[in-house]
Amino acid sequence: MGVPHDSFTLPILNKALSSMRIDASLGKIIHCVAIQVGLDVDLCLCNTMIEVYMKCECLGYACNLFDEIPQRDVVSWTSMIAGYISDGHVNMAFDLYNRMRIELEPNSVTLVVMLQACFASETLNEGVQIHGYAFTSGLLMDWFVKNSVLRMYVMRQIFSLKQFATIRQVHRIK
Secondary structure (H helix, E strand, O other): OOOOOOOOHHHHHHHHHHHHOOOOHHHHHHHHHHHHOOOOOOHHHHHHHHHHHHHOOOHHHHHHHHHHOOOOOHHHHHHHHHHHHHOOOHHHHHHHHHHHHHHOOOOHHHHHHHHHHHHHOOOOHHHHHHHHHHHHHOHHHOHHHHHHHHHHHHHOOOOOHHHHHHHHHHHHHO
16 A cells, blocks of 8 residues: 555554454564564554553563563553553562562552552552552552552452541542
């Protein structure tokens, strides 16, 4: 058709592939095209490639790509963490989250993803730590984070009225 591949079209194709959750062969083709046209260092493209590989259960490809990204952003980290959680590798998600915190601060989406990992975790320690981080960083003001914290405690059946009052009070301070 003569339409050139660029940093806009390839991530859109990746998003479409991610939503369809088909086998990774088309994602690999897009990745090869990106390398051929010199877009393999484009952060947006790399982030969407990670999502494609994770959703197609190609953990190795996603890890290799993640490791090759020279300047990862919060989306890169969160995509990998979410992929690990989706594949049932909760401990690897926690390890990656701790590595991320050395390089940059998580955002509210990262915390929601991590709190989802806490639903599957054997202990509540990680969830309490993430709740504490959300509180001290101000990210607990985000309703998605609040709801995820609440859900984590409810699912672990240790939620108390005192904790709910704290969440409500924090929101009033805003």
